[in-house]
Amino acid sequence: MTILDKIIANKKLEVAQLRSEVQLEKLIKSPGFNRTPLSLKKSLTAVGSTGIIAEFKRQSPSKGIINDKVSVIDVTNGYLDAKVAAQSILTDKNYFGGTILDLMQARSVNETTPILRKDFIVDGFQIVEAKAIGADVILLIAACLTKEELKNYGKLAEDLGLDVLYEVHSKEELDKIADLDNKIIGINNRNLKTFEVDLEHSIELASQIPDSCIKVSESGISDPRIITGLKEYGFQGFLIGENFMKTENPGLACQEFVSQIR
Template sequence: MNNILQQIVDFKKQEVAKIRQEVTVQQLVKSPDFKRTPLSLAKSLTEKGSSGIIAEFKRQSPSKGIINDTSSVEEVTQGYLDANIAAQSVLTDTRYFGGTMVDLMNARKVNTVRPILRKDFVVDGFQIVEAKAIGADAILLIAACLTAEELKNYGNLADDLGLSVLYEVHGREELDKISDLDGKIIGINNRNLKTFQVDLEHSIALAAEIPDTCIKVSESGISDPRVITGLKEYGFEGFLIGENFMKTEDPGKSCKEFIDQLR
């Protein structure tokens, strides 16, 4: 793991340890949203007529600093729904991305029809239970931050709770950490987390090594609808886009203009 990722993971472990002292799993299980049946990310990405776009609500990032600190999560969520997204991603990491769990809960109040991915650095099973309790439908497991055993155990826990899992990889060795790829949703991060450089060719090369039974998602650095047309030819069905929409004044409108060009 590189420095920034290592920093984030170390801090996240401390943060979760603190939360666990204040909140019990039993309390999470009693929350109203825990009883809802999560929506399927796989279904929404692959159903007929799906745009395949997972639009992200993101205020800031370690590499770019502030991206958008004026748009509210409610208005952006409504804009994304009007744009006909396949799913939504909400960053809940506070220190590095300026998000909160409340953002996801507020997005959920507006969005009851599309899956919401809790975008965070999962380093503890507690966060997966927490994701369900705040109304998420899916979680992200980043192979670069987890061992093969953790990926397997956390994936199983999410399955048991009815949550979808997006497994994020950036290279062959990370892909090899995931046991039994069959039927899983695999996200290829076009941005190298070590250098923050974006390389779509890299994703295309890695996609060839992923079985066709998987759902392939391309993440980061997509700013042109034509790129999506190209990626679809390599078997990609999902496209996670945040910054490209969030850096504009009206992210929902930007998202709609983007998706309208896909048809």
């Protein structure tokens, strides 16, 4: 059993428990549910966009604790000062040390920039919850969903006004996504089964994605020069977390990084 298998098995139990405790109707009636989500597509393609999706991540299964000292509000303000295109908030507790409160706190100080709920979506309930807590974008990981689930969850998110970042790591996973046209496709440079990072693999896979898609490179980006190189292969978004979070001041680290790619 891979780490991903364990995470998904755990997540299904977690969501089943949540569904027994929280009524869907309660989420739909919550104040945040009526908010109009911000567009990740527009943010990534805007003239002068940094393309950076800066992540708040306390820990990971491969690295352990990355940074458990900084507050999500301070980091969010720092990222906003860096003019990021979007921010990503980990809401998985067991493996990444996050909670939905992190996203809600970030939203309380961020009214201008899209927020991605970074989690392992295995149930439509989580998508409704994402809207209720103030997310603008959800992540659908092709490695842990069927073709039918990717289609249905994508449609639900769309109906709720949320953007979807479809994450793939191989041609087989890419083929699971129905009608790629105009979708946001994230290529994870980290293999979720082995946790090894390979940027060359992403570049090869990028050539098989239609030009109508917005391509996002995820994980393992630690040098501003990598961004310049990836742009040549059509990437418009760059999800970076650990590189900023491993510093004492992630917001400042992000500002310095962005200043070197402009």
